[in-house]
Amino acid sequence: MSSINHFDLRSFDLNLLVAFDALMQERSVTRAAARLRVGQPAMSHSLSTLRVLFQDELFVRVGTAMQPTARARALAGPIRTALAQMQTALHARTLFDPATEERTLRLGFSSEVELLLIPELTAHIRQSAPGIRLLCRPADKDEVHRMLDDGTLDLAVGCFDAVAQRHRSRFLFEQSLSCVFNTRHVALGTPIGLADYLAAPHALVTWTDSLQGCLEAALIEIGADLNIVVAGSEFLTVLATVACAPVITTIPTRMARLYGPRFGLTVCPAPLTLRLPAVAMIWSLQLDQDPASAWFRDQVAGILLAAEMDVRDTLMAAGGRG
Numbered sequence: 001m002s003s004i005n006h007f008d009l010r011s012f013d014l015n016l017l018v019a020f021d022a023l024m025q026e027r028s029v030t031r032a033a034a035r036l037r038v039g040q041p042a043m044s045h046s047l048s049t050l051r052v053l054f055q056d057e058l059f060v061r062v063g064t065a066m067q068p069t070a071r072a073r074a075l076a077g078p079i080r081t082a083l084a085q086m087q088t089a090l091h092a093r094t095l096f097d098p099a100t101e102e103r104t105l106r107l108g109f110s111s112e113v114e115l116l117l118i119p120e121l122t123a124h125i126r127q128s129a130p131g132i133r134l135l136c137r138p139a140d141k142d143e144v145h146r147m148l149d150d151g152t153l154d155l156a157v158g159c160f161d162a163v164a165q166r167h168r169s170r171f172l173f174e175q176s177l178s179c180v181f182n183t184r185h186v187a188l189g190t191p192i193g194l195a196d197y198l199a200a201p202h203a204l205v206t207w208t209d210s211l212q213g214c215l216e217a218a219l220i221e222i223g224a225d226l227n228i229v230v231a232g233s234e235f236l237t238v239l240a241t242v243a244c245a246p247v248i249t250t251i252p253t254r255m256a257r258l259y260g261p262r263f264g265l266t267v268c269p270a271p272l273t274l275r276l277p278a279v280a281m282i283w284s285l286q287l288d289q290d291p292a293s294a295w296f297r298d299q300v301a302g303i304l305l306a307a308e309m310d311v312r313d314t315l316m317a318a319g320g321r322g
Contacts, residue, residue, distance in 0.1 A: 016053070017079050019046035023058075024076045027065045096291035098129035105132060105296055108139025108147060110158025112205075112235050112255045113279060113304075117157065120303050132296075148284045154293060157300060159277035166285045170297070172304050175276040177215075178256035180239065180265045181248035188248070190268040197271045199227065203238045203247045206231040215250065218274035226250075239263050252276070254307060279304070 022032035023043075033043035051058055054075070059066040068076065109117075114136055125132050139147060139156050145163060147153040162169035179192055181200075188196055204215060204226075219226065229247060232238050235255055242249050243263040250270050260267040281300060287293040 012053070013049075016046055016050055017083060019043060020050055020058070020072075020075070021080055021083055023047065023066065024068060024072065024080075027059075027067065029066065096295060098132070098295060100131065101129055101292055102131040103133070103292060104135055105292075106135045106137075106152065106154045108137055108144055108153040108156040108158075110139060110141065110144075110156075110160065112252055113158045114138075115235060116254050116258065116307065117300065117303060120307075121300065124299060124303065128299075144282070148282065151284075154287060155281055155283050155297060155300065157281045157304075158279060160280060160282045162282050167282050168285060168288050169280050169282040170301060172279045172281060172301060174278050176253045177250050177270040177272075177274050177276065178253040178260075178267050179248055179250055179270050180242055180256045180260045180267050182243055182264065183266050185244075185246040186248055190266060192248075192268060192271055194271045197248075198224070201229040201247045202226045203230045203232070203241050203245070203249045204228055205233065205235055205238050205249075205251065207233055215274060218276060221275065222272065224272055224274075235259070239265065250274075 018036065019032065022035045023029070026032040026035060029043050029047065030040055033040045036043070047059065054071060056071040057069055058072040058075075059068055061067075107114075118134070118136055122134065125134065137153075139153060139158065139160075141160060144153070144156045144158075144160055145167060148156060148167060157172070160169070179197065181188060186200065188200065192200075208216075215226075230241060230245075232241065235251060236259065238249050238251070239259055240263065241247065242265060253269075256267045281297060283293065283297065
């Protein structure tokens with residue numbers, strides 16, 4: 001395709017092409033004006049301007065009709081084709097069929113959300129959209145918005161906020177915490193009392209130089225201090241440690257319920273009220289109206305919200321038994 005001289009087009013009122021096409025179809029200034037819903041003087045002015053621009057009469061009155069000149073006939077086909085293409089582009093709707101879509105979607109995560117979402121999401125995608133591939137990576141809070149802006153990520157899920165108008169967000173769920181331990185190594189009953197909880201050796205997840213890791217801000221807020229003996233960067237590492245060592249851990253309830261039993265561990269509510277940031281998903285305004293992206297966001301939200309209902313039902317049942 002040849003390059004477009006935008007400056008050349010900028011100096012030309014493209015509405016004049018619409019007027020030309022109407023005149024070509026109607027062969028009458030009056031009828032062309034009615035077709036475009038403008039006054040006859042306005043249409044006459046458009047014709048006068050077209051004659052100056054093209055240096056040709058374009059339409060000559062013959063009896064009661066306006067007959068096109070040779071120059072007008074030569075222009076008619078290309079102009080009508082261009083207008084038809086413009087109309088198609090303006091009214092086009094992006095077609096999206098999950099069953100046939102071929103695309104790689106890039107997701108960024110904070111905290112434990114990747115482990116909670118990706119297994120079930122992958123199973124769902126393989127059934128409903130086998131041509132879609134998922135590329136998942138951790139996303140730091142300080143970098144996630146830039147990654148959305150430059151297209152490194154299509155969607156981020158975790159403890160993130162939409163901090164600018166160029167981003168959109170959707171709240172997913174509040175987080176709660178549970179204790180996880182191995183009764184073969186730690187002589188604790190359930191529920192765990194506060195004194196026993198504070199005295200027990202802890203393993204926590206951290207991505208910083210702080211042993212308190214993900215719970216640091218929450219612990220500072222309530223003035224609590226845990227006996228932390230080991231901190232690792234992965235939830236599964238910490239759970240595997242709890243499975244074979246005399247330590248307990250405090251992790252998000254979803255993670256505890258989903259993976260604790262797989263390691264043969266006991267799960268119970270944490271005796272401290274620790275507030276954690278809510279989990280949300282954020283995306284760039286550039287993808288807000290993209291059908292594939294909107295569909296994908298619905299799948300992610302559906303899986304996580306369904307799991308949230310399961311957690312609430314379990315916690316309510318446990319409270320009722322108490």
